[in-house]
Amino acid sequence: MAPPLLRVHRLEVRPPGAATSICRDVSFDLAGGERVALVGPSGAGKTTLLRALNGSVAALSGRIDLAGETVNPSATGALRGLRRRIAVIPQKHDLVEPLRVYHNVMAGALGRWSDAHALRFLFWPLAAELGEAQAALERVGLGDKLRARAGTLSGGQQQRVAIARALVQRPLLLLADEPVASLDPRLAHQALQLLCRLAEDDGIAVICSLHQPDLARQYFPRTIEMEAGRLVGDRTRDARPQTVPAAPAMRQERAARLA
Amino acid sequence: MNAWRSLLGTLAGFFPPDLSPHYLRALLPPVAETIGMTAGAMLLAYAVSLPVGLWIGARLPGTRVLAGLLAGIRAVPDLTLAIFCVIALGVGPGAGMLALAIYYAAALGKVFGDLCRTADPAPLEALRAAGASRMQVALVGMLPLKLRDILSYGSYEFESAIRASVIVGAVGGGGLGAELVGTLNAFDFQRTATLILVLVALVSLFDQLAVVLRREPRWLVALLPPALYCAWRFWPPSASLAHAASAFAGMLPPGLDAAAWRRLPDLVAQTLGMAVFGTALGAAAALPLALLSARNLSPVVIALPVRRLLEALRAVPEVVWGLVLVASAGIGPVAGTLALAVHSAGCLGRLFAESVENVRREPLIAVASTGASGVAVAAYATLPLALAPLAVHTLFRLEWNVRQATVVGMIGAGGIGQALYEAQQLFFYRRMMAYLLLTWVLVVAVDRSSEWTRRRFRWMALAPEEIAS
Structure with a gap:
C-alpha cells in the first residue's frame, strides 16, 4: 500500500504562551485527494491543529509527515518548502485590500517565484501570468474582477478570491479554518460546494474545520471529531457515493427551472 | 568634488x-x-x-x-x-x-x-x-x-x-x-x-x-x-x-517694489523646491530606516541602533541642521534642502516604522502561509497595507516643511525666508510685511492642497498624538 499523503502521529501542541497543551495525542492519516471535516466545539483545538499542520506552531512532541517529509518549523527553508505545498483558506477574508485582485490571486505563486520575479509582477504583470489569475478567478466565478481593488469586493467575493489564491498555489493539501463562519447559510453552502468541487477536480486533499455537523456530513466523506484537544471520533461514510452534492439553493433553482 | x-x-x-x-x-x-x-x-x-x-x-x-x-x-x-x-x-x-x-x-x-x-x-x-x-x-x-x-x-x-x-x-x-x-x-x-x-x-x-x-x-x-x-x-x-x-x-501697508515683484516667482520656487525636495529626500531615506527599525520586520540587534540614529536625527531641529550646513556647505537652497531632509528622515523614520508595525496581521499571515519569502511578504502585504498612513505622514511633513523652508531661508538658505530676513536687516519693514503675508499665503495654499489630496484618496486622518509628534 502506498504511504498516506499526511501522517500525524501522537501529536502534542502547546502554542507559545499557553499554560497547557491545546492538542494532545492526536494521530490520523490522510490519503491524497481525501476530504475531511474537522468538527468539535470551539476551543477543542481545531485551529491549533491546523496551524501545527502548516508549521505555524511547533509541535511539543509527536511528528507530522507530509508526502514522506517531516514538518519542522524551525528550519526556515524547509518550512517555506512545506508551506508551498499546503494552501490555507483562513476564517476571515484577509486579502491585502489596497492591492488588485490579480495581485492577491497570484500571491499563491509567491512560494515558487524568486523575489525578483515577485517584485516584477507587482508592477509589470505579464499576459501569461494574468491569464493564470483569470483562469483561477473564472473557476470561482469571479472572471470579471481581475483588475478590481480587493477592498471593493464583498465578503463572499473576497472568500472566493482566497480560494482562487489557494488554487494558484497548486497544493497537495488544503487547510480551511472555519471558512464559512462569517457567511450566511446560503452562501455557506455555495462556498463549501465550490471548495469541495475544485479540490476534487484538482485532486487536492482537504482538511476543513467546521462547527456545523450537518454541513460536515453533507460535503465531507470523512469526519474527524475533536474535543478538549483530543480526537474523539473518526468516521468515514461509505454507504453514500462520495460526490459533491449541489448546494440547496442551486437545487431549488434547478427545480424551478424544470418546473 | x-x-x-x-x-x-x-x-x-x-x-x-x-x-x-x-x-x-x-x-x-x-x-x-x-x-x-x-x-x-x-x-x-x-x-x-x-x-x-x-x-x-x-x-x-x-x-x-x-x-x-x-x-x-x-x-x-x-x-x-x-x-x-x-x-x-x-x-x-x-x-x-x-x-x-x-x-x-x-x-x-x-x-x-x-x-x-x-x-x-x-x-x-x-x-x-x-x-x-x-x-x-x-x-x-x-x-x-x-x-x-x-x-x-x-x-x-x-x-x-x-x-x-x-x-x-x-x-x-x-x-x-x-x-x-x-x-x-x-x-x-x-x-x-x-x-x-x-x-x-x-x-x-x-x-x-x-x-x-x-x-x-x-x-x-x-x-x-x-x-x-x-x-x-x-x-x-x-x-x-x-x-x-x-x-x-x-509695517503697514505692506508693499513690494517692481524689482521685488520680478524676483518673487524665483523666491517662491526656491522655498517650495526646498520643501518638496527636502520632504522627498527625507521620505526616501526614512523608508529603509523605518523597515530596518520596525519591530515586526527587523531583528533587535539592527532595530535598536537604527532607532537611536532616528532619534538623534530628529532631536536637532531643522534650523540647527541648517546653521551647520550653511556654515559647511555654503549659503543656498542645497544646504536648506539637506537640513529639511535630515530632520524629516528622523521624524518620518519613526512614524513610518509605527505605521509598518501597526498593519493588520491577518493578511500578512495569509501571504506568508503560501510559502512566500520575507521580501515577498513585505512587498505583497506589509508595504501595500502601510502605504496610506505613509502617504499621510509624508503630506503632513510637507506641510510642516513649507513653514520650515522659510525658516531655514532666513539663516541663508535662500527663498522667501532670506528675502524676509534681508528686508528686516535693512529696515524695509513694509517689504518685510509683504513677504510675511506671502509666506502665510503659501503655507495656507499648501495646507489646503494637501488636505484636498488626502480627502481625494480617502487617506484617513491620524490620531492627534501621532500628529503632535
Whole structure:
C-alpha cells in the first residue's frame, strides 16, 4: 500500500504562551485527494491543529509527515518548502485590500517565484501570468474582477478570491479554518460546494474545520471529531457515493427551472 | 568634488566638541534663559488657550472667527513670528518669550477646542436640561470632564517648545539660540557642537518631564510658581510695548517694489523646491530606516541602533541642521534642502516604522502561509497595507516643511525666508510685511492642497498624538 499523503502521529501542541497543551495525542492519516471535516466545539483545538499542520506552531512532541517529509518549523527553508505545498483558506477574508485582485490571486505563486520575479509582477504583470489569475478567478466565478481593488469586493467575493489564491498555489493539501463562519447559510453552502468541487477536480486533499455537523456530513466523506484537544471520533461514510452534492439553493433553482 | 571636500572638512571641524568645564559653566546663564523663556511662554500660552479652547468647545458666539484666527496664527512659521516680535520689542528674551507664547497659544487653543468637543455629551445634556447657560456648561461640565486630557495633551508641546525657543533665540530672542549663532559667526565650530549636544540633552530632558507629567498631570501645579516668576522676569517693559505699536504701524501697508515683484516667482520656487525636495529626500531615506527599525520586520540587534540614529536625527531641529550646513556647505537652497531632509528622515523614520508595525496581521499571515519569502511578504502585504498612513505622514511633513523652508531661508538658505530676513536687516519693514503675508499665503495654499489630496484618496486622518509628534 502506498504511504498516506499526511501522517500525524501522537501529536502534542502547546502554542507559545499557553499554560497547557491545546492538542494532545492526536494521530490520523490522510490519503491524497481525501476530504475531511474537522468538527468539535470551539476551543477543542481545531485551529491549533491546523496551524501545527502548516508549521505555524511547533509541535511539543509527536511528528507530522507530509508526502514522506517531516514538518519542522524551525528550519526556515524547509518550512517555506512545506508551506508551498499546503494552501490555507483562513476564517476571515484577509486579502491585502489596497492591492488588485490579480495581485492577491497570484500571491499563491509567491512560494515558487524568486523575489525578483515577485517584485516584477507587482508592477509589470505579464499576459501569461494574468491569464493564470483569470483562469483561477473564472473557476470561482469571479472572471470579471481581475483588475478590481480587493477592498471593493464583498465578503463572499473576497472568500472566493482566497480560494482562487489557494488554487494558484497548486497544493497537495488544503487547510480551511472555519471558512464559512462569517457567511450566511446560503452562501455557506455555495462556498463549501465550490471548495469541495475544485479540490476534487484538482485532486487536492482537504482538511476543513467546521462547527456545523450537518454541513460536515453533507460535503465531507470523512469526519474527524475533536474535543478538549483530543480526537474523539473518526468516521468515514461509505454507504453514500462520495460526490459533491449541489448546494440547496442551486437545487431549488434547478427545480424551478424544470418546473 | 571640491565642494564635498570642503563640506567634510568643515564638518570635521565640529569635532571634538568643547566640553571644558570653563565653557560649560559659561553656558549656564543661556541655558537658564532658554528654559525660563520656554516656561514663561508656556504659562502665558496655557493662560490664553484654556479660556479660548473652552470658548470654542462650547461654541459660544464668535467661535468661527476665533478658530479662523488661531488657524491663521498657526500658519505663520515660528521663526517669522519671532522676527516680528524682535522688531516690535527689541532684541532679548522678552521678544522670544512673547513669540513662543503667541504661537503655542494658537496651537494649544485649537487642541483644547477639539478636546472639549469630544467631551461625553450625556452629563453636558443633563446640565443643559437643568437650565445652565452655555458658559456654565463649559465651566462646570467640559472643563472638569476634560481637564486631565487638556493637561496631558498640553505636555506634548513641551518638547517642541524648548526646541522652538532655541530657534527663536537665534534671531535675537536670547538664550542658547543667540549663543549658537554667535559661535557659528565666529567659526568656533567645536563650541557649536557643544551647544548642539546641550540642546539634544535639553530636549530629551523635557521629553522625560513630559512623560512624567502625562502620568501625573497634578505635578504641573508645582511648576506654576517658577513659570510665573519667569513670565514676570522676561515680560517686556511697558515702554517697549508702546514701541511695538509704533513699529507695527511702520509695517503697514505692506508693499513690494517692481524689482521685488520680478524676483518673487524665483523666491517662491526656491522655498517650495526646498520643501518638496527636502520632504522627498527625507521620505526616501526614512523608508529603509523605518523597515530596518520596525519591530515586526527587523531583528533587535539592527532595530535598536537604527532607532537611536532616528532619534538623534530628529532631536536637532531643522534650523540647527541648517546653521551647520550653511556654515559647511555654503549659503543656498542645497544646504536648506539637506537640513529639511535630515530632520524629516528622523521624524518620518519613526512614524513610518509605527505605521509598518501597526498593519493588520491577518493578511500578512495569509501571504506568508503560501510559502512566500520575507521580501515577498513585505512587498505583497506589509508595504501595500502601510502605504496610506505613509502617504499621510509624508503630506503632513510637507506641510510642516513649507513653514520650515522659510525658516531655514532666513539663516541663508535662500527663498522667501532670506528675502524676509534681508528686508528686516535693512529696515524695509513694509517689504518685510509683504513677504510675511506671502509666506502665510503659501503655507495656507499648501495646507489646503494637501488636505484636498488626502480627502481625494480617502487617506484617513491620524490620531492627534501621532500628529503632535
